Amino acid sequence: xxxxxxxxxxxxxxxxxxxxxxxxxxxxxxxxxxxxxxxxxxxxxxxxxxxxxxxxxxxxxxxxxxxxxxxxxxxxxxxxxxxxxxxxxxxxxxxxxxxxxxxxxxxxxxxxxxxxxxxxxxxxxxxxxxxxxxxxxxxxxxxxxxxxxxxxxxxxxxxxxxxxxxxxxxxxxxxxxxxxxxxxxxxxxxxxxxxxxxxxxxxxxxxxxxxxxxxxxxxxxxxxxxxxxxxxxxxxxxxxxxxxxxxxxxxxxxxxxxxxxxxxxxxxxxxxxxxxx
Numbered sequence: 001x002x003x004x005x006x007x008x009x010x011x012x013x014x015x016x017x018x019x020x021x022x023x024x025x026x027x028x029x030x031x032x033x034x035x036x037x038x039x040x041x042x043x044x045x046x047x048x049x050x051x052x053x054x055x056x057x058x059x060x061x062x063x064x065x066x067x068x069x070x071x072x073x074x075x076x077x078x079x080x081x082x083x084x085x086x087x088x089x090x091x092x093x094x095x096x097x098x099x100x101x102x103x104x105x106x107x108x109x110x111x112x113x114x115x116x117x118x119x120x121x122x123x124x125x126x127x128x129x130x131x132x133x134x135x136x137x138x139x140x141x142x143x144x145x146x147x148x149x150x151x152x153x154x155x156x157x158x159x160x161x162x163x164x165x166x167x168x169x170x171x172x173x174x175x176x177x178x179x180x181x182x183x184x185x186x187x188x189x190x191x192x193x194x195x196x197x198x199x200x201x202x203x204x205x206x207x208x209x210x211x212x213x214x215x216x217x218x219x220x221x222x223x224x225x226x227x228x229x230x231x232x233x234x235x236x237x238x239x240x241x242x243x244x245x246x247x248x249x250x251x252x253x254x255x256x257x258x259x260x261x262x263x264x265x266x267x268x269x270x271x272x273x274x275x276x277x
Contacts, residue, residue, distance in 0.1 A: 010218030010247020070159025072221015179210025
């Protein structure tokens with residue numbers, strides 16, 4: 001099986017061109033390739049597939065084999081993969097992910113894609129559609145108790161469900177302990193991705209992320225998008241936000257008139273390989 005390892009801000013995945021390759025058990029393959037000791041090493045597996053709704057389809061699995069609806073860093077790398085490998089000559093493409101279609105604008109330099117701008121669509125703030133086991137029109141700045149301590153959480157779905165928690169200092173947090181407690185909190189019936197966010201100034205936030213099914217990762221594109229939405233809604237930042245992650249930086253814009261979110265960031269090819277299975 002031919003594969004390519006890629007990353008966006010350190011959020012790394014194994015990519016397989018399923019126009020040419022066939023994987024009988026994708027969850028099992030995700031668990032195998034993600035293993036950093038006995039496999040290739042990644043945050044998961046992304047299959048690039050045909051779509052009858054868009055130019056391409058992203059079928060994504062976390063490192064534990066669970067299926068994921070969307071990945072912001074992962075979808076940017078799909079844009080780079082399909083252009084650099086000659087699967088398309090277009091610099092604006094559509095990708096089906098979960099039940100949504102995302103539009104990608106590819107920035108090409110020297111014949112290769114360096115960065116990608118993704119239209120992430122509108123944020124979902126209604127608790128029942130995130131989902132959060134609460135009532136009301138939104139879940140913004142609400143109190144949640146974890147390990148006997150109160151945190152104020154803003155929940156947003158931008159393709160995946162996210163709980164954004166604002167803190168004074170992200171570096172001092174015990175994310176390995178807090179992350180699983182938020183992920184498995186009874187408020188979140190489908191589990192949750194959790195972003196711990198420190199506000200730097202009106203245009204900058206710093207973020208660490210605990211992803212359901214993967215643990216702490218160096219970056220999360222949908223998480224960065226959700227964090228920017230939460231920062232704007234809580235009055236901490238303006239509508240263009242630079243998100244500083246452990247693996248790099250992303251820029252999130254929220255066009256409030258159109259109610260559309262845009263994420264811009266890098267996409268990097270690490271290496272191509274062949275796996276004998």
